[in-house]
Amino acid sequence: MLLGHPGGPYFRGKDADHWTVLKGEVEGGEDLVAVARREFAEETGHQPPDGPLIELGEIRQKSGKLVLAWAVEGDLDPETAVSNTFEMEWPPRSGRVQDFPEIDRVAWFDLRDARAMIKAAQGQFLDRLERAVGEEPR
Template identity: 60%
Template structure:
Protein backbone atom coordinates (compact mmCIF):
# COMPACT_ATOMS: atom_id res chain seq x y z
CA UNK A 1 0.00 0.00 0.00
CA UNK A 2 1.46 3.37 -1.02
CA UNK A 3 1.73 6.22 1.40
CA UNK A 4 1.37 9.95 0.86
CA UNK A 5 4.62 10.47 2.79
CA UNK A 6 8.16 9.89 1.62
CA UNK A 7 11.60 10.87 2.89
CA UNK A 8 14.97 11.38 1.26
CA UNK A 9 18.46 12.78 1.38
CA UNK A 10 19.86 15.57 -0.77
CA UNK A 11 23.62 15.11 -1.03
CA UNK A 12 25.61 18.27 -1.67
CA UNK A 13 29.24 19.25 -2.06
CA UNK A 14 31.26 22.36 -2.82
CA UNK A 15 33.52 22.11 -5.85
CA UNK A 16 33.99 25.67 -7.07
CA UNK A 17 30.39 26.25 -6.06
CA UNK A 18 27.46 24.36 -4.62
CA UNK A 19 26.56 21.07 -6.34
CA UNK A 20 23.72 18.68 -5.53
CA UNK A 21 23.17 15.03 -6.37
CA UNK A 22 19.88 14.28 -8.11
CA UNK A 23 18.47 10.96 -9.27
CA UNK A 24 16.66 10.15 -12.51
CA UNK A 25 13.67 7.80 -12.00
CA UNK A 26 13.92 4.42 -13.67
CA UNK A 27 11.29 2.69 -15.73
CA UNK A 28 9.74 3.21 -19.12
CA UNK A 29 7.65 6.28 -18.28
CA UNK A 30 10.73 8.35 -17.39
CA UNK A 31 13.12 7.01 -20.05
CA UNK A 32 12.91 10.02 -22.41
CA UNK A 33 12.23 12.70 -19.79
CA UNK A 34 14.98 14.99 -18.53
CA UNK A 35 14.36 18.57 -17.42
CA UNK A 36 11.80 18.71 -14.63
CA UNK A 37 12.00 14.98 -13.96
CA UNK A 38 15.00 14.48 -11.65
CA UNK A 39 14.43 13.94 -7.95
CA UNK A 40 15.96 13.81 -4.51
CA UNK A 41 16.63 10.10 -3.82
CA UNK A 42 13.64 9.30 -1.63
CA UNK A 43 11.03 6.70 -0.92
CA UNK A 44 8.12 5.49 1.13
CA UNK A 45 8.04 5.89 4.89
CA UNK A 46 6.85 2.70 6.55
CA UNK A 47 4.15 2.86 9.24
CA UNK A 48 5.71 4.02 12.50
CA UNK A 49 9.15 4.54 10.94
CA UNK A 50 11.31 7.50 11.96
CA UNK A 51 11.40 9.97 9.04
CA UNK A 52 15.19 10.42 8.99
CA UNK A 53 15.80 6.67 9.27
CA UNK A 54 13.43 6.16 6.33
CA UNK A 55 15.27 8.83 4.32
CA UNK A 56 18.63 7.17 5.00
CA UNK A 57 17.30 3.67 4.25
CA UNK A 58 15.73 4.79 0.99
CA UNK A 59 18.88 6.62 -0.11
CA UNK A 60 20.98 3.50 0.46
CA UNK A 61 18.42 1.26 -1.29
CA UNK A 62 18.27 3.54 -4.32
CA UNK A 63 21.99 4.31 -4.67
CA UNK A 64 24.00 1.68 -2.82
CA UNK A 65 25.88 4.51 -1.01
CA UNK A 66 25.96 5.12 2.77
CA UNK A 67 26.40 8.88 3.33
CA UNK A 68 28.45 9.91 6.36
CA UNK A 69 28.51 13.70 6.22
CA UNK A 70 26.93 16.42 8.31
CA UNK A 71 23.12 16.32 8.23
CA UNK A 72 20.80 19.37 8.09
CA UNK A 73 16.99 19.15 7.95
CA UNK A 74 15.42 20.95 4.97
CA UNK A 75 11.85 20.38 6.08
CA UNK A 76 9.17 19.05 3.78
CA UNK A 77 7.45 19.99 0.53
CA UNK A 78 4.22 18.84 -1.04
CA UNK A 79 4.49 17.56 -4.61
CA UNK A 80 1.82 18.13 -7.26
CA UNK A 81 0.23 14.72 -6.63
CA UNK A 82 -0.17 15.50 -2.92
CA UNK A 83 2.76 13.46 -1.60
CA UNK A 84 4.59 15.08 1.33
CA UNK A 85 8.38 14.70 0.99
CA UNK A 86 10.65 15.18 4.05
CA UNK A 87 14.29 15.87 3.15
CA UNK A 88 17.64 16.24 4.89
CA UNK A 89 20.72 17.75 3.27
CA UNK A 90 23.92 15.74 3.72
CA UNK A 91 27.34 17.14 2.89
CA UNK A 92 29.24 14.28 1.31
CA UNK A 93 30.81 13.22 -1.96
CA UNK A 94 30.08 10.11 -3.97
CA UNK A 95 30.81 8.80 -7.44
CA UNK A 96 27.40 8.15 -9.07
CA UNK A 97 29.05 5.77 -11.55
CA UNK A 98 28.98 3.23 -8.69
CA UNK A 99 25.17 3.42 -8.47
CA UNK A 100 23.43 0.21 -7.45
CA UNK A 101 19.66 0.72 -7.26
CA UNK A 102 16.90 -1.52 -6.01
CA UNK A 103 14.22 -2.48 -8.55
CA UNK A 104 10.46 -2.50 -8.96
CA UNK A 105 8.29 -4.68 -11.19
CA UNK A 106 5.45 -3.69 -13.48
CA UNK A 107 3.59 -4.95 -16.49
CA UNK A 108 5.39 -3.67 -19.58
CA UNK A 109 4.35 -3.05 -22.24
CA UNK A 110 0.85 -2.26 -20.92
CA UNK A 111 -1.70 -5.07 -21.25
CA UNK A 112 1.04 -7.44 -22.50
CA UNK A 113 0.93 -9.74 -19.49
CA UNK A 114 4.74 -9.44 -19.25
CA UNK A 115 6.16 -8.38 -15.89
CA UNK A 116 9.51 -6.62 -16.12
CA UNK A 117 11.89 -5.29 -13.47
CA UNK A 118 13.26 -1.74 -13.63
CA UNK A 119 15.68 0.16 -11.36
CA UNK A 120 14.08 2.68 -8.99
CA UNK A 121 16.62 5.16 -10.32
CA UNK A 122 18.49 4.58 -13.54
CA UNK A 123 21.22 7.18 -12.97
CA UNK A 124 22.36 9.90 -10.60
CA UNK A 125 24.41 12.99 -11.37
CA UNK A 126 25.95 16.01 -9.69
CA UNK A 127 24.56 19.34 -10.89
CA UNK A 128 25.51 22.91 -10.14
CA UNK A 129 22.62 24.66 -8.43
CA UNK A 130 21.38 26.54 -11.53
CA UNK A 131 21.23 23.34 -13.58
CA UNK A 132 19.63 21.47 -10.67
CA UNK A 133 16.80 24.03 -10.65
CA UNK A 134 16.03 23.09 -14.28
CA UNK A 135 16.37 19.33 -13.74
CA UNK A 136 14.48 18.80 -10.47
CA UNK A 137 10.76 18.08 -10.21
CA UNK A 138 8.90 21.36 -9.79
CA UNK A 139 7.50 20.32 -6.42
CA UNK A 140 10.99 19.74 -5.01
CA UNK A 141 12.65 22.97 -6.24
CA UNK A 142 11.97 24.69 -2.92
CA UNK A 143 14.39 22.24 -1.29
CA UNK A 144 17.20 23.67 -3.43
CA UNK A 145 16.25 27.19 -2.33
CA UNK A 146 16.38 26.12 1.32
CA UNK A 147 19.79 24.51 0.87
CA UNK A 148 21.14 27.64 -0.80
CA UNK A 149 19.88 29.82 2.08
CA UNK A 150 21.46 27.52 4.66
CA UNK A 151 24.79 27.56 2.83
CA UNK A 152 24.74 31.37 2.58
CA UNK A 153 24.12 31.63 6.33
CA UNK A 154 27.24 29.56 7.15
Protein backbone atom coordinates in the same frame (compact mmCIF):
# COMPACT_ATOMS: atom_id res chain seq x y z
CA MET B 1 23.46 18.58 -5.48
CA LEU B 2 22.99 14.85 -6.01
CA LEU B 3 19.73 14.05 -7.77
CA GLY B 4 18.20 10.83 -9.06
CA HIS B 5 16.42 10.17 -12.35
CA PRO B 6 13.38 7.87 -12.02
CA GLY B 7 13.69 4.53 -13.75
CA GLY B 8 11.14 2.67 -15.79
CA PRO B 9 9.62 3.17 -19.21
CA TYR B 10 7.48 6.20 -18.33
CA PHE B 11 10.55 8.33 -17.62
CA ARG B 12 12.72 7.19 -20.53
CA GLY B 13 13.80 10.26 -22.50
CA LYS B 14 12.43 12.71 -19.91
CA ASP B 15 14.99 14.90 -18.17
CA ALA B 16 14.07 18.50 -17.27
CA ASP B 17 11.54 18.66 -14.42
CA HIS B 18 11.80 14.91 -13.76
CA TRP B 19 14.90 14.48 -11.55
CA THR B 20 14.26 14.13 -7.84
CA VAL B 21 15.79 14.07 -4.39
CA LEU B 22 16.31 10.46 -3.32
CA LYS B 23 13.19 9.52 -1.42
CA GLY B 24 10.84 6.73 -0.45
CA GLU B 25 7.85 5.66 1.58
CA VAL B 26 7.62 5.68 5.38
CA GLU B 27 6.60 2.27 6.73
CA GLY B 28 4.74 2.21 10.04
CA GLY B 29 6.14 4.44 12.76
CA GLU B 30 9.64 4.62 11.27
CA ASP B 31 12.00 7.41 12.21
CA LEU B 32 12.03 9.85 9.28
CA VAL B 33 15.81 10.30 9.21
CA ALA B 34 16.23 6.51 9.27
CA VAL B 35 13.86 6.28 6.28
CA ALA B 36 15.87 8.91 4.39
CA ARG B 37 19.12 7.05 5.09
CA ARG B 38 17.59 3.70 4.05
CA GLU B 39 16.21 5.13 0.81
CA PHE B 40 19.56 6.70 -0.07
CA ALA B 41 21.19 3.29 0.35
CA GLU B 42 18.48 1.50 -1.64
CA GLU B 43 18.57 3.97 -4.52
CA THR B 44 22.37 4.32 -4.79
CA GLY B 45 23.78 1.07 -3.41
CA HIS B 46 25.90 3.17 -1.01
CA GLN B 47 25.50 4.10 2.62
CA PRO B 48 24.73 7.80 3.07
CA PRO B 49 27.61 9.98 4.21
CA ASP B 50 28.08 10.63 7.90
CA GLY B 51 27.92 14.22 8.99
CA PRO B 52 25.56 16.86 10.25
CA LEU B 53 22.18 16.85 8.53
CA ILE B 54 20.63 20.01 7.16
CA GLU B 55 16.86 19.78 7.50
CA LEU B 56 15.21 21.07 4.32
CA GLY B 57 11.63 20.74 5.54
CA GLU B 58 8.72 19.42 3.55
CA ILE B 59 6.95 20.13 0.29
CA ARG B 60 3.80 18.80 -1.32
CA GLN B 61 4.20 17.62 -4.91
CA LYS B 62 1.57 18.15 -7.60
CA SER B 63 0.45 14.53 -7.04
CA GLY B 64 -0.32 15.37 -3.41
CA LYS B 65 2.63 13.34 -2.09
CA LEU B 66 4.31 14.91 0.95
CA VAL B 67 8.12 14.86 0.66
CA LEU B 68 10.55 15.63 3.51
CA ALA B 69 14.25 16.09 2.81
CA TRP B 70 17.62 16.48 4.47
CA ALA B 71 21.01 17.32 3.02
CA VAL B 72 24.44 16.14 4.08
CA GLU B 73 27.82 16.88 2.56
CA GLY B 74 29.32 13.93 0.76
CA ASP B 75 30.97 12.62 -2.36
CA LEU B 76 29.68 9.76 -4.45
CA ASP B 77 30.83 8.62 -7.86
CA PRO B 78 27.59 8.45 -9.90
CA GLU B 79 29.06 5.67 -12.03
CA THR B 80 29.07 3.36 -8.99
CA ALA B 81 25.42 3.92 -8.03
CA VAL B 82 23.10 0.92 -8.38
CA SER B 83 19.43 1.23 -7.47
CA ASN B 84 16.96 -1.30 -6.17
CA THR B 85 14.29 -2.41 -8.65
CA PHE B 86 10.53 -2.65 -8.96
CA GLU B 87 8.33 -4.90 -11.07
CA MET B 88 5.63 -3.75 -13.44
CA GLU B 89 3.73 -5.13 -16.38
CA TRP B 90 5.33 -3.77 -19.54
CA PRO B 91 4.12 -3.15 -22.13
CA PRO B 92 0.71 -2.45 -20.57
CA ARG B 93 -1.77 -5.35 -20.80
CA SER B 94 0.95 -7.60 -22.27
CA GLY B 95 1.05 -10.01 -19.35
CA ARG B 96 4.86 -9.55 -19.26
CA VAL B 97 6.27 -8.45 -15.92
CA GLN B 98 9.66 -6.76 -16.05
CA ASP B 99 12.12 -5.37 -13.50
CA PHE B 100 13.13 -1.71 -13.71
CA PRO B 101 15.49 0.31 -11.50
CA GLU B 102 13.73 2.72 -9.15
CA ILE B 103 16.42 5.26 -10.05
CA ASP B 104 18.14 4.65 -13.37
CA ARG B 105 20.97 7.12 -12.75
CA VAL B 106 22.19 9.74 -10.30
CA ALA B 107 24.20 12.83 -11.11
CA TRP B 108 25.75 15.86 -9.45
CA PHE B 109 24.35 19.24 -10.49
CA ASP B 110 25.33 22.76 -9.59
CA LEU B 111 22.43 24.72 -8.16
CA ARG B 112 21.52 26.44 -11.45
CA ASP B 113 21.38 23.18 -13.38
CA ALA B 114 19.60 21.39 -10.53
CA ARG B 115 16.81 23.97 -10.72
CA ALA B 116 16.26 23.11 -14.38
CA MET B 117 16.23 19.35 -13.77
CA ILE B 118 14.43 18.83 -10.44
CA LYS B 119 10.65 18.39 -10.18
CA ALA B 120 9.16 21.88 -9.86
CA ALA B 121 7.83 21.53 -6.31
CA GLN B 122 11.16 20.17 -5.08
CA GLY B 123 12.89 23.38 -6.16
CA GLN B 124 11.97 24.71 -2.72
CA PHE B 125 14.52 22.29 -1.26
CA LEU B 126 17.23 23.96 -3.36
CA ASP B 127 16.20 27.40 -2.07
CA ARG B 128 16.33 26.17 1.52
CA LEU B 129 19.69 24.47 1.03
CA GLU B 130 21.16 27.61 -0.50
CA ARG B 131 19.96 29.68 2.47
CA ALA B 132 21.26 27.10 4.96
CA VAL B 133 24.79 26.88 3.59
CA GLY B 134 25.10 30.52 2.56
CA GLU B 135 26.60 29.69 -0.81
CA GLU B 136 25.87 27.58 -3.83
CA PRO B 137 26.28 23.89 -2.95
CA ARG B 138 27.78 21.47 -5.43
